[in-house]
Amino acid sequence: MIKRIVVELPVHVKKYFMFEFDGYQKKNGTDQIHVDKHSDLGELIHLLSQPILYTQKPVVSSGKSTLSIEYYTHVQALDISHQKLPQLAKYMEKMFRRSLINEVQGTYELVGCDYGPLVSRFLEKRGIIRDVDIDYQTARKIFRDHIAKKVRKSAKMYA
Template identity: 35%
Template sequence: MIKKVEFAVPPHLKKFIEGTYLTQEKGFIKIGKRSHLGRLIQFVQKVDPYPKKYKVPENSTVLKLQYYDESYSTYFPVEKAKELCELIDAEFRRELICEVRSVHEYSRVIDYTPFVRRFLDRYGIIPDVDIEMETARKIYRDYLAKISKEFQKTFR
């Protein structure tokens, strides 16, 4: 049975998910059962013959997901939408750090802003509209500070 779920997310996370899962059908992003997001959805599903409807706040970006489930009585619980949004944000941060780090370490350039911008461009995220450029840079800057702190701890 094909099931659909809609919930509010920040604009940059919606574009990130759309860029990651390329298949779309009538505005819904198709999520496979074996994908990372598909497994998260399968994990948090509840069994209830009378599911609750999620009310999307007005003037918010709505992420529409479509997935397949064998059971008719399971549904995506409303109270887990916030946690799923946080997990998507963590995945976005991890992808940004991995991609920028892979280029930044080998380029030996001090300024990593072009690498962050390239990551955002790949997913169609518009800097200073969908996400502040300084916020995206801060994700990688915090990672560098954490690594530097651990490095100093090791050699003291």
């Protein structure tokens, strides 16, 4: 059975998932992705699903930063409660951050150049408009904080 959930996300996270899962815009204007159950997001949705024995009122996409996620489940009673949707959105933002760190870190360690253009390339590749969808300094800060954390961790090892 194919089920749908609607999640309210920041614009940059929505564009990231639209790129990663080959999202499309339906005729009514809602952006939608189909998630395979063997992907990271699909496994997360499966873990958040629980038996809900009553009918939930369906969430309608209200703004331009909502994303409709379509997934398959073979048990009809399994669904994600509306109270869990903010947690799902929070974890989806963590997935965006982790992806940015992994991609930028791979090139940064190989080349050793400034990471600013690498962050810009990550955003451009996914159609995220710099300083409109996400502040450029915020995106740089994600990787800068990761570097600072690694430096603190290595300082502890040698102290």
